[in-house]
Amino acid sequence: MRRGFLTSAGVLAGLILAVGPANAERFKCPHTGGNLVFGQEANINTLDQMTSATISTRNIAMNIYESLMTRDENNHPILELADSMTESPDHLTYTFKLRKPIHFHNGKLMTSADVVASFDRYAKVGNQRSILNNVKDWDAPDADTFVIHMKSPQPTFIEALSSFSVPIVIIPSELKDTPAQQLTNPIGTGPFQLVESVPGSHVKLKRYEGYSPNTSFNERTGFGGYKQACLDTVTFRIVTEPGARVAGLRTGELQGVEDLPAKSLPDLKGDKNIKILPLKNWWIQIASPNTSTAPTDNLMFRKAVQAALDMDEIMDAASDGNYTLNVGFQYPNQPDYTDAGKETYNIKDPALAKKYLAQSGYAGEPVVLLTNKDYPPMYNSALVMQQQLQAVGINAQMKVVDWPTSVQLSQKEGPGWNFFFTGWGTQPALGALATMQFLASPNATYRPKDDKGDPDLEAAWKDMNTLPTAEGRHEAFARMQKIVLERVYALPFGSFTKVQGVRANVDGFVPYRIPRMSNVWMTN
Amino acid sequence: MGAILLRRLASAVPILAIVSILTFGMIHLIPGDPAAAIAGLSATPEQIANIRRDLGLDQPLMSQLIHWYGNLFQGDLGRSLLLGQPVVEATMQRLPVTVALSAYALVITLVIGLVTGIVAALRQNTWIDQVAMILAMIGISLPNFYLGLLMIILFAVQLRWLPTGGYVAFTDDPLGWLATSTMPAISLALLLAGLLARITRSTMLEVLRQDYIRTARAKGLPSRKVVVKHALANAMIPITTVIGIIVSLLISGSVVTETLFSIPGIGQLLTQAVLNRDYPMVQGGLLITTALLVLVNIAVDVCYALLDPRVRYDGA
Numbered sequence: 001m002r003r004g005f006l007t008s009a010g011v012l013a014g015l016i017l018a019v020g021p022a023n024a025e026r027f028k029c030p031h032t033g034g035n036l037v038f039g040q041e042a043n044i045n046t047l048d049q050m051t052s053a054t055i056s057t058r059n060i061a062m063n064i065y066e067s068l069m070t071r072d073e074n075n076h077p078i079l080e081l082a083d084s085m086t087e088s089p090d091h092l093t094y095t096f097k098l099r100k101p102i103h104f105h106n107g108k109l110m111t112s113a114d115v116v117a118s119f120d121r122y123a124k125v126g127n128q129r130s131i132l133n134n135v136k137d138w139d140a141p142d143a144d145t146f147v148i149h150m151k152s153p154q155p156t157f158i159e160a161l162s163s164f165s166v167p168i169v170i171i172p173s174e175l176k177d178t179p180a181q182q183l184t185n186p187i188g189t190g191p192f193q194l195v196e197s198v199p200g201s202h203v204k205l206k207r208y209e210g211y212s213p214n215t216s217f218n219e220r221t222g223f224g225g226y227k228q229a230c231l232d233t234v235t236f237r238i239v240t241e242p243g244a245r246v247a248g249l250r251t252g253e254l255q256g257v258e259d260l261p262a263k264s265l266p267d268l269k270g271d272k273n274i275k276i277l278p279l280k281n282w283w284i285q286i287a288s289p290n291t292s293t294a295p296t297d298n299l300m301f302r303k304a305v306q307a308a309l310d311m312d313e314i315m316d317a318a319s320d321g322n323y324t325l326n327v328g329f330q331y332p333n334q335p336d337y338t339d340a341g342k343e344t345y346n347i348k349d350p351a352l353a354k355k356y357l358a359q360s361g362y363a364g365e366p367v368v369l370l371t372n373k374d375y376p377p378m379y380n381s382a383l384v385m386q387q388q389l390q391a392v393g394i395n396a397q398m399k400v401v402d403w404p405t406s407v408q409l410s411q412k413e414g415p416g417w418n419f420f421f422t423g424w425g426t427q428p429a430l431g432a433l434a435t436m437q438f439l440a441s442p443n444a445t446y447r448p449k450d451d452k453g454d455p456d457l458e459a460a461w462k463d464m465n466t467l468p469t470a471e472g473r474h475e476a477f478a479r480m481q482k483i484v485l486e487r488v489y490a491l492p493f494g495s496f497t498k499v500q501g502v503r504a505n506v507d508g509f510v511p512y513r514i515p516r517m518s519n520v521w522m523t524n
Numbered sequence: 525m526g527a528i529l530l531r532r533l534a535s536a537v538p539i540l541a542i543v544s545i546l547t548f549g550m551i552h553l554i555p556g557d558p559a560a561a562i563a564g565l566s567a568t569p570e571q572i573a574n575i576r577r578d579l580g581l582d583q584p585l586m587s588q589l590i591h592w593y594g595n596l597f598q599g600d601l602g603r604s605l606l607l608g609q610p611v612v613e614a615t616m617q618r619l620p621v622t623v624a625l626s627a628y629a630l631v632i633t634l635v636i637g638l639v640t641g642i643v644a645a646l647r648q649n650t651w652i653d654q655v656a657m658i659l660a661m662i663g664i665s666l667p668n669f670y671l672g673l674l675m676i677i678l679f680a681v682q683l684r685w686l687p688t689g690g691y692v693a694f695t696d697d698p699l700g701w702l703a704t705s706t707m708p709a710i711s712l713a714l715l716l717a718g719l720l721a722r723i724t725r726s727t728m729l730e731v732l733r734q735d736y737i738r739t740a741r742a743k744g745l746p747s748r749k750v751v752v753k754h755a756l757a758n759a760m761i762p763i764t765t766v767i768g769i770i771v772s773l774l775i776s777g778s779v780v781t782e783t784l785f786s787i788p789g790i791g792q793l794l795t796q797a798v799l800n801r802d803y804p805m806v807q808g809g810l811l812i813t814t815a816l817l818v819l820v821n822i823a824v825d826v827c828y829a830l831l832d833p834r835v836r837y838d839g840a
Contacts, residue, residue: 043796045562045606045607045608046607046608048608051578051608052564053563053564053567053568053571054562054563054564054567055564055565056564125578126574127563127571127574127575128568128570128571128574129574130570165568165571166571179608180578180579180608181607181608182608184608184609198617198788199607199609199614199617199618199788199793200618200788200789200792200793200796201690201691201786201787201788202690237689237690237786238786238788239689239786240783240786241689241783241784241786243673243676244676244688244689244784244785244786247676247677247680247681247688247689248688248689250681251680251681251684251687251688253680253687253688253689253690254688283565374799375565401555401556402556402799403560403561403799404556404557404558404560404561404799404800404801405554405555405556405557407556407557407560407561407572408555408556408557408560409555411557411560411569422565423565425565427568437568437570438568438569442569443569
């Protein structure tokens with residue numbers, strides 16, 4: 001599928017060059033036309049992709065914008081707007097040759113000046129601008145070449161650059177001084193362009209007739225590949241009420257929706273006009289301990305909690321049955337996956353829990369489970385965990401606030417909470433490096449005293465970032481995961497399945513981290 | 525009349541000043557990190573910190589207060605943290621939607637509520653009265669969220685008469701507006717129509733027992749004339765008060781309906797703003813809606829003066 005484009009005189013072992021059969025046919029829209037209306041569950045704050053980490057923004061904006069690099073279906077870094085990338089022997093320079101001709105939605109030809117401007121804006125307002133912390137500068141020696149100069153070698157730079165969490169999307173240079181969040185008229189190079197955005201109601205896109213697909217590929221893959229807009233228009237309608245999304249899909253007003261409630265699935269499965277599309281491993285449901293306060297500052301106490309938990313019961317209640325039990329912080333289908341520390345997972349042994357509890361010297365102090373009702377899975381998992389802890393003699397109490405309050409409280413050391421309930425979605429999908437940053441100092445989620453992380457864990461994190469080989473970095477991740485699980489710095493319960501659905505006449509829609517609208521077509 | 529209007533408008537200024545102080549104080553008293561809310565689920569600490577810094581949320585509270593009032597006196601209500609859009613612009617985009625929906629719901633409320641109340645009063649203690657009051661009770665008791673869902677199932681999923689949700693502006697397509705607004709307007713209106721029907725009935729019954737009504741009947745005036753010209757005209761004064769309250773309830777009560785039917789109105793905007801601790805949006809949005817409600821109350825006062833000459837004389 002992919003011809004070789006990522007070349008390096010140095011180390012690129014972490015990158016996989018997906019190569020498909022040479023004679024594979026390139027995707028061609030089986031049917032062109034149609035207006036697809038997609039029911040999106042969350043309101044969209046902004047279409048300024050550089051400044052937003054939210055899924056709701058990405059859902060729409062990633063159909064409009066493109067980046068130099070992105071990830072393929074299996075999460076490997078691939079080139080998107082670049083035709084080739086060369087890493088210098090000293091690992092200090094990355095040279096990108098741009099694909100050409102690429103035109104923005106306003107008709108302007110994209111050149112390296114636009115890439116420079118986009119990086120300039122991202123460095124100023126980009127929501128994840130630390131990607132560029134180790135970058136000395138960048139320049140454009142000619143109209144088709146863009147060069148990044150590093151301060152020091154960073155083996156994980158390409159992984160960070162290709163991240164779709166808050167991607168460095170390429171915009172026309174004239175927009176580079178637009179303040180954060182105020183890029184209201186997004187102009188990108190993607191297969192769809194904006195028609196209108198009505199806040200709180202919908203965002204309508206139409207096919208960009210001047211789109212230049214990436215002919216290095218034959219098919220769409222991940223966020224990149226060979227993309228074609230088969231549909232005339234796509235309207236993302238904000239339908240926050242799950243029942244209304246189900247009703248819209250049933251009547252055909254919505255041709256696709258995200259997040260179908262589990263309770264509606266038996267009915268929908270019997271409807272021949274609807275295709276149910278489960279997306280496994282949507283997020284990891286997790287509880288983070290507060291290790292700066294009693295009794296969760298005590299390792300034996302945390303081990304008692306870990307031993308008491310029955311993950312099946314927790315995940316069943318949290319997800320209405322749509323879940324997979326999963327060890328650790330990656331999923332089995334991901335290249336970084338490891339089951340290191342699996343002996344600590346899903347122990348469900350009350351006797352062992354009581355034994356650890358006695359060893360910890362626990363004297364019945366309240367254990368506060370900090371959760372919220374904005375995200376019912378978090379509330380439900382806390383509720384079940386409370387019951388399981390009470391069953392082994394732990395005085396577990398719920399503290400239910402709204403989501404912003406729970407995040408604020410969880411960022412504070414000291415008393416007030418012992419376990420914080422959350423979900424990690426985008427970061428685990430991006431890989432181990434993106435995920436484990438939650439557990440590294442500063443601001444590690446297990447709230448170590450004075451923000452000083454466990455030295456063993458910090459050493460593993462450093463190795464994950466700096467070791468020159470992919471194998472070495474993977475071993476460091478396995479080590480870090482084992483430390484986290486054995487010392488109970490996090491309690492990952494399992495992974496959620498998010499269920500999407502489309503009408504039977506919609507083809508080519510494959511569930512992914514966002515609803516990808518390229519290479520999707522409708523038949524009558 | 526002019527004096528009444530001026531006096532009422534002048535009294536609005538301290539109300540708005542008090543509301544602005546209260547909203548600023550209250551929204552900042554609620555715990556919760558707006559940066560975390562804006563960043564969304566599974567945002568990294570760095571992403572949250574960048575948002576906090578970029579939006580000036582790391583500034584001291586007093587500095588934020590001075591900044592807000594400084595801008596307010598220049599007619600600038602600030603910029604929404606969540607939308608990145610000026611508060612005035614965001615509010616003005618949504619306000620017409622809520623006003624149009626509320627107006628439609630008000631018409632339904634008035635027609636159903638007044639007719640049911642008058643008929644029930646005129647047929648007191650008959651089966652018509654009993655049925656009307658039972659229906660009014662059901663209207664009051666049924667949560668509009670539940671009613672909305674039932675209507676979606678019946679009219680959208682089963683019968684396919686109306687769309688499940690969404691919104692089309694009246695100026696874009698009047699028929700589309702009617703189609704998308706009918707179910708939300710009914711679900712909003714039924715509760716209040718029940719309320720209005722009960723109040724209209726009791727007010728009418730009270731008026732119908734007055735001496736001047738007995739006199740009008742004794743004079744041999746036709747029943748229709750007695751009801752419309754003498755009874756209803758006098759009953760309208762307390763009913764107008766209730767209608768004023770109903771308008772306020774329609775505007776403030778549109779939150780649930782807008783969410784259920786995916787209507788981009790002011791209720792949905794302010795709910796999102798509160799949930800996400802979008803301070804400027806809550807402060808500015810509430811100030812604008814308070815101003816709107818003050819105007820509604822002034823309109824009610826003017827209606828009093830028009831309906832009852834005594835109010836005019838007192839006012840003068």
